[in-house]
Each structure stands twice: as C-alpha cells, then as structure tokens.
Amino acid sequence: MSIVVKSVCKALERIAPLRLAESWDKVGLIIESPVPRSDAKRVVLTIDLTTAVLEETLKVPTALVITYHPPLFQPITSLTLANPLQASLLKLSAAGTSVFCPHSSLDATWGGINDWLAEGVMGPQKATGKVDILGEVKGEAGGAGRIVTLDEPIPIEELVQRVKKHLLLSQVDVGRPLVQKSIKSVAICAGAGGSLLSGVDADVYFTGEMQHHEVLGAVARGRYVMLCGHTNTERGYLPILAKKLSDALSELVRDESPDGLSPEERIEIGKYQLDIHISEADRHPLDRM
Numbered sequence: 001m002s003i004v005v006k007s008v009c010k011a012l013e014r015i016a017p018l019r020l021a022e023s024w025d026k027v028g029l030i031i032e033s034p035v036p037r038s039d040a041k042r043v044v045l046t047i048d049l050t051t052a053v054l055e056e057t058l059k060v061p062t063a064l065v066i067t068y069h070p071p072l073f074q075p076i077t078s079l080t081l082a083n084p085l086q087a088s089l090l091k092l093s094a095a096g097t098s099v100f101c102p103h104s105s106l107d108a109t110w111g112g113i114n115d116w117l118a119e120g121v122m123g124p125q126k127a128t129g130k131v132d133i134l135g136e137v138k139g140e141a142g143g144a145g146r147i148v149t150l151d152e153p154i155p156i157e158e159l160v161q162r163v164k165k166h167l168l169l170s171q172v173d174v175g176r177p178l179v180q181k182s183i184k185s186v187a188i189c190a191g192a193g194g195s196l197l198s199g200v201d202a203d204v205y206f207t208g209e210m211q212h213h214e215v216l217g218a219v220a221r222g223r224y225v226m227l228c229g230h231t232n233t234e235r236g237y238l239p240i241l242a243k244k245l246s247d248a249l250s251e252l253v254r255d256e257s258p259d260g261l262s263p264e265e266r267i268e269i270g271k272y273q274l275d276i277h278i279s280e281a282d283r284h285p286l287d288r289m
Contacts, residue, residue: 002036004063005029005098007261007269008043011248012066012102015241020108020138026070030099031089037061037096042275043245045238047231049099052281054088060277062097066241068234070101106241108142113190113237120166121148121159121186121206128152134187135196145189145196153182156224159204167232171288175215175225183224190233208233231284242276249274 009029021027040061046053049067057065071085081087092099106112118131128151135144156174164172185202187193193207194214205218208230218225252260253270261269 001032002040002063002098003265003268004040004043004272004274005032005036005100006265007249007252008064008066008245009100010261011245011252012100014248014251015244016102016105016109016112017141018102018105020142021103021105022144025104026073027101027103027105030067030070030072030101031093033093033096033098035094035096036063036098040096041272042277044277044279045242045245046279046282047235047238048282048285049085049088050282050285051084051088052283053279054091056279056281057092057097058095060275062092062095063274065092065097065099066245067099067101068103068106068238070103071099104144106237107190108138108144110142111244112142113234114144114146114188116237116240117166117188117190117206117233118146118148120163121150121188123158123162124165127154134189134200145187145193147200147202148186148188150184150186153184156180156183156204159183159186160226163206163226163228167228167236169228169232172229173225173227175219175223175227177219177222177224179222181222191230229284229286235282235284238278242278245276246274 018027040063042060042062044057044062044065047068049071071089079086089099107114130149132147133143134147137143160172160174183203186204186206187197187200187202189196189207191208194210197205197207204224204226206226209227215225253266
C-alpha cells in the first residue's frame with residue numbers, strides 16, 4: 001500500500017471510524033491499485049464516482065479517490081469494462097488510483113454530515129436548542145441520525161428558508177400535514193431517510209428523499225416532510241471534510257503513538273504536499289426544468 005493511501009486511510013479512520021457504518025454498508029478501501037504512482041499527490045473528494053468525475057480524476061496523477069457513496073453496492077460475479085461503474089474502478093486502478101468509501105460512517109460520526117445538516121436547522125444565527133442522536137447510539141463516537149429540539153418554535157416557512165440557505169438551494173419539496181403547526185423538533189437523515197425516520201416523534205422529517213408512501217404516511221401522522229434531493233443533503237459537507245482531512249494528516253505526521261505511522265512513514269508522508277481536491281464534476285444527477 002502506498003504511503004499516501006495508508007496515511008489517508010488512517011486519517012479518515014480518525015475522522016469517521018468505520019465501526020460506525022451501518023451493517024449493510026460497503027465502506028473502507030474499495031479498490032487498492034497495484035501500481036501506485038510516486039508522482040501522485042492528489043486526493044479527490046466526491047459524492048459519486050460518475051463518468052465525469054472519472055475523466056476529471058484521470059487528468060491529474062491521483063493517489064486516492066474518496067467517494068462518499070459506494071461505487072459497488074450489490075455482490076458481483078465479474079468486473080468488466082462493459083459496466084460503466086466497474087469500468088471506472090478498473091481505469092482508476094490501472095492509472096494507479098485507489099478508491100475509498102466512508103458513506104454511513106461519515107453520517108454517524110460527531111461533526112459529520114448529519115451534524116452539518118443540524119447546523120442548517122439551527123440557522124445562521126445559531127438558534128438555541130439541542131442535538132441528539134436519532135437511532136442506534138454507537139458509543140461516544142456518534143450514531144445514525146440526528147434530532148434537533150429548538151428552544152423556541154418557528155414557522156415551517158422559517159425552517160425551509162434556513163435549510164435552503166444552508167444547502168444553497170432555490171427549492172425544496174415540502175409535505176404539509178392537514179393541521180398546520182409551529183416547528184419545535186426536526187428529525188434528520190442525510191440521503192434517503194425513509195426507514196430511519198419512520199415512526200420518529202418529530203414535527204419535521206428532513207432528508208434527501210423518501211418513497212411516495214413513506215411521505216404519505218408521515219404527513220397523515222401530522223408530520224411535515226422536507227425533501228431536498230438525495231445528494232444535495234451531502235455534497236455541501238465536502239469542504240468541511242477536506243479541512244478535517246488536511247488537519248488529520250498534519251496530526252499524523254506529528255503523532256508518535258503506536259496507533260500512528262512508523263517514524264520512517266511519518267518522514268515519508270511529511271515530504272508530500274498533498275492536494276486535497278473537491279471534484280468540480282461531481283453534481284446532483286437531476287436537474288429541475
């Protein structure tokens with residue numbers, strides 16, 4: 001394993017421990033290139049490993065792609081160029097680029113994606129309230145979702161404006177219950193939140209997407225539902241992840257503990273000026289027309 005890949009994997013484990021991932025998830029080092037390039041100093045951050053992201057990545061020597069969503073999710077019996085996603089992995093590996101996926105571990109960790117969404121609920125003025133874990137608590141490191149309880153209730157219109165500003169969106173989809181009410185509690189799940197949010201006692205379900213009948217059921221039970229588009233609830237976190245990764249790598253260079261790198265490895269990675277690059281080709285797959 002190249003020193004860049006090894007160091008970044010260790011840094012990511014400190015940011016979002018893989019033990020926090022859901023049992024069904026496919027996280028960690030997905031592809032390790034057998035031909036790492038010594039001149040590869042770039043690490044690419046993306047939500048999805050699309051063909052456009054692949055083409056962007058191949059233009060610059062890249063040691064590692066950190067793709068939030070797993071490029072391989074279902075079991076496979078072959079790995080061929082006929083499948084576009086598989087072809088992307090094969091081409092990256094041949095170019096000396098490895099692939100890592102944090103997915104639900106990054107949702108669950110404190111300071112991760114769901115906490116970033118909770119900041120949007122609090123608003124730019126940082127309204128007072130508390131943030132608790134929603135779902136399974138996984139030790140002190142975090143848990144699946146979040147629930148925000150505001151000290152002072154706000155209208156649904158105010159919450160929608162806060163979220164749109166936080167996610168840089170002009171529109172979101174809102175399901176309204178028959179009886180309108182002020183908002184005191186918001187249940188949060190990045191991406192697809194239907195199963196995690198189901199039955200949760202909160203005024204609003206805030207997520208990327210839910211199935212049609214999940215929305216109908218929630219609204220019938222008196223909840224508001226706010227859907228922002230699956231990847232729209234995730235992509236805005238990438239600049240925060242880039243900063244966390246840079247800081248964690250700097251810490252690794254200084255860390256002399258047994259959990260860190262060896263002295264020789266610290267010297268080696270310290271020579272690199274890594275370019276942590278947020279993909280410019282990564283985007284939400286759907287346009288509103």
